[in-house]
Amino acid sequence: MLKIKNLHASVAGQQILKGINLEIKAGEVHAIMGPNGSGKSTLASVLAGREEYEVTEGEVEFLGKNILDLSPEDRAREGLFLAFQYPVEIPGVSSNNFLRTALNQIRQYKGLEPMDAVHFLKRMKEKMSLVEIDQKLINRSLNEGFSGGEKKRNEIFQMAMLEPKLAILDETDSGLDIDALRIVANGVNKLKSKDNATIVVTHYQRLLDYIVPDFVHVLYKGRIVKSGDKSLAMELEDKGYDWIKVDVDGVVS
Amino acid sequence: MSKDNQILEELTSSEYKYGFETLIENDSAPKGINEDIIRFISAKKEEPEWMLELRLKAYRHWITLEEPTWPNVHYPKINFQDIIYYSAPKPRKELQSLDEVDPELLETFKKLGISLEEQKRLSGVAVDAVIDSVSVKTTFKKTLGELGIIFCSFSEAVREHPDLIKKYLGSVVPMTDNYYATLNSAVFTDGSFCYIPKGVRCPMELSTYFRINASGTGQFERTLIVADEGSYVSYLEGCTAPQRDENQLHAAVVEIYTETNAEVKYSTVQNWYPGSKEGKGGIYNFVTKRGLCKGNNSKISWTQVETGSAITWKYPSCILKGDNSVGEFYSVAVTNNYQQADTGSKMIHLGKNTNSTIISKGISAGKSQNSYRGLVKIHKRAENARNFSQCDSLLMGDKCGAHTFPYIEIDNSSAKVEHEATTSKIGEDQIFYCNQRGIDTENAVALIVNGYAKEVLNKLPMEFAVEAQKLLALTLEGSVG
Numbered sequence A: 001m002l003k004i005k006n007l008h009a010s011v012a013g014q015q016i017l018k019g020i021n022l023e024i025k026a027g028e029v030h031a032i033m034g035p036n037g038s039g040k041s042t043l044a045s046v047l048a049g050r051e052e053y054e055v056t057e058g059e060v061e062f063l064g065k066n067i068l069d070l071s072p073e074d075r076a077r078e079g080l081f082l083a084f085q086y087p088v089e090i091p092g093v094s095s096n097n098f099l100r101t102a103l104n105q106i107r108q109y110k111g112l113e114p115m116d117a118v119h120f121l122k123r124m125k126e127k128m129s130l131v132e133i134d135q136k137l138i139n140r141s142l143n144e145g146f147s148g149g150e151k152k153r154n155e156i157f158q159m160a161m162l163e164p165k166l167a168i169l170d171e172t173d174s175g176l177d178i179d180a181l182r183i184v185a186n187g188v189n190k191l192k193s194k195d196n197a198t199i200v201v202t203h204y205q206r207l208l209d210y211i212v213p214d215f216v217h218v219l220y221k222g223r224i225v226k227s228g229d230k231s232l233a234m235e236l237e238d239k240g241y242d243w244i245k246v247d248v249d250g251v252v253s
Numbered sequence B: 001m002s003k004d005n006q007i008l009e010e011l012t013s014s015e016y017k018y019g020f021e022t023l024i025e026n027d028s029a030p031k032g033i034n035e036d037i038i039r040f041i042s043a044k045k046e047e048p049e050w051m052l053e054l055r056l057k058a059y060r061h062w063i064t065l066e067e068p069t070w071p072n073v074h075y076p077k078i079n080f081q082d083i084i085y086y087s088a089p090k091p092r093k094e095l096q097s098l099d100e101v102d103p104e105l106l107e108t109f110k111k112l113g114i115s116l117e118e119q120k121r122l123s124g125v126a127v128d129a130v131i132d133s134v135s136v137k138t139t140f141k142k143t144l145g146e147l148g149i150i151f152c153s154f155s156e157a158v159r160e161h162p163d164l165i166k167k168y169l170g171s172v173v174p175m176t177d178n179y180y181a182t183l184n185s186a187v188f189t190d191g192s193f194c195y196i197p198k199g200v201r202c203p204m205e206l207s208t209y210f211r212i213n214a215s216g217t218g219q220f221e222r223t224l225i226v227a228d229e230g231s232y233v234s235y236l237e238g239c240t241a242p243q244r245d246e247n248q249l250h251a252a253v254v255e256i257y258t259e260t261n262a263e264v265k266y267s268t269v270q271n272w273y274p275g276s277k278e279g280k281g282g283i284y285n286f287v288t289k290r291g292l293c294k295g296n297n298s299k300i301s302w303t304q305v306e307t308g309s310a311i312t313w314k315y316p317s318c319i320l321k322g323d324n325s326v327g328e329f330y331s332v333a334v335t336n337n338y339q340q341a342d343t344g345s346k347m348i349h350l351g352k353n354t355n356s357t358i359i360s361k362g363i364s365a366g367k368s369q370n371s372y373r374g375l376v377k378i379h380k381r382a383e384n385a386r387n388f389s390q391c392d393s394l395l396m397g398d399k400c401g402a403h404t405f406p407y408i409e410i411d412n413s414s415a416k417v418e419h420e421a422t423t424s425k426i427g428e429d430q431i432f433y434c435n436q437r438g439i440d441t442e443n444a445v446a447l448i449v450n451g452y453a454k455e456v457l458n459k460l461p462m463e464f465a466v467e468a469q470k471l472l473a474l475t476l477e478g479s480v481g
């Protein structure tokens, strides 16, 4: 589904990603872990097509297409979804209006008719109960005055509504208490199928108790320095990141 | 005869040559303004003597005035002798089908969601017999007539309802009020008059669209709305379709007068030609709009969506004279490219327990300048007056400007006046967030801007609101990304 080859990217003239290689198949869950500042959000932004991040080398293929040439909206329409680490507030815009615009632009891209109001509201109801989100939150302006946890839950709700092929969850667990974490993880698990894939970006092992990854990768200084299965996450939980830093920095310097 | 005298003679006689007597034969007046031109306009409109006298009085006052320079707008000095003040409304060349209309205009109509029939009407295409707009207007007139509501052109009102005009004209905006209002009083060509009798709730939105003979009055328009005791009317001015006009200077006057317990809601969508992207041409829109809440418990509410004109200079205001009277001003003003807007409101509290609200949402893009200017004045005798003002500015890009000039004068210590102001920039991250959900930048800007202006758009009558939303998006098209 997603093939990243030797990806280099820079922002504000500074090289952040220094040769990422990663392959993700349908039905898989990958966790990307790593200390703060290692480039996890940068990777997510590059995949989503954020303008200020410049790809200097490498390739990214998504569902057989080179997506580096696509606009952010076309990547989204192809089925790429990013749950933001810091979701933005859009005053005066209801979730209803926002999601309807999004859904219909995606449908238009695929040559489908706009979804009528009845079906749209039905889908809203369904997905709200799936991710256990309160109608009251949905009625408010998008993310405006939401708590950190509410914003994260709203991201998962949007993901449920848009049914992406590949979802990247950027630190969706941070700022969540244990109940909210369970609810968010439940939502993600329910949305999982053999046709879609998930990248879970986190620096705590905690979330991975609920969303069980098939692979775990450690990102450090812009490179994937270690890959393994769930046990790698456990090891990181026990030992912290320092042993990896020593390993890598030892080699590099 | 000395040489000087000869020149003088020639000058005065040549002036006579273009005097009133010969003028009246023409369809339009020659360039310039003088007493003969004013007599000409008045004669063309078959006005009674008293109306002509009012015009002349206004003119004689106007020539003593100086053009105001305090608004935060810049333009070359206007040559008032280079303007044609009257030309008979010419019937537009009737087109046979929409194929003959400028495709760019049709594209705009489509984006605004204007119906085919409406498109034809606006672009001067013959309308099908089935949806004959004349019959709609006739039904409309009949309904209003049965309720005793008067809704007609201003010229008709001068002839048919002189007592009402004499009583109310200039009662809210005195002839001597300001430079452009005085000019308007001297040379206004037409406009609308509306009278709602005691206790009548006008059952439909009154719009200039339905007024017979509404063509070609854009330049010096004069509107007077009188709501008698306990009556109500909602009035719509303008339309979302782009309006072109050969006349660059527009100076309209709108007066609203409410008696006890009466309410008037006045909504405007202003979309006059803003000039080219490079700032060439466009309308100068210098408007005086004021309402007088004369009676106790009366209410006047202004809602405006301003997207057009090269220069806008406009402060719809309320004089809250009656006790417990209420004034409201809701405004969205968008400027793009080289447009300049200086707009806001004045709330003058004279009566007890008077209450006013100002919600102003400015949006500036391109190289435009957008100013809010407002005055809240609480008089000595205005016990327990309340005002709430909120002035927000949204900037798109870094070459435009937003300015606020709020003035507050309080002469009564029981007053409660609150003022809030914010300035924000449309964020790259807001747009990227939308993009990431599959929404393109154009639609993202539309969403964000309409969300920002929601409080004001919600005040518009339903059908108007939908079109106004599209208009906002259209005005800002291409200003980001």
Ligand SMILES: Nc1ncnc2c1ncn2[C@@H]1O[C@H](COP(=O)(O)OP(=O)(O)O)[C@@H](O)[C@H]1O
Binding pocket: A011, A012, A016, A034, A035, A036, A037, A038, A039, A040, A041, A042, A043, A052
């Ligand atoms: N927009 C940006 N401008 C400048 N530097 C950035 C920007 N985004 C990220 N960086 C830098 O890139 C590095 C990686 O950041 P990030 O990808 O956010 O790390 P992580 O998500 O792993 O904590 C940091 O040094 C950060 O300061």
Ligand SMILES: [Mg+2]
Binding pocket: A040, A041, A042, A085, A170, A171
């Ligand atoms: Mg991060």
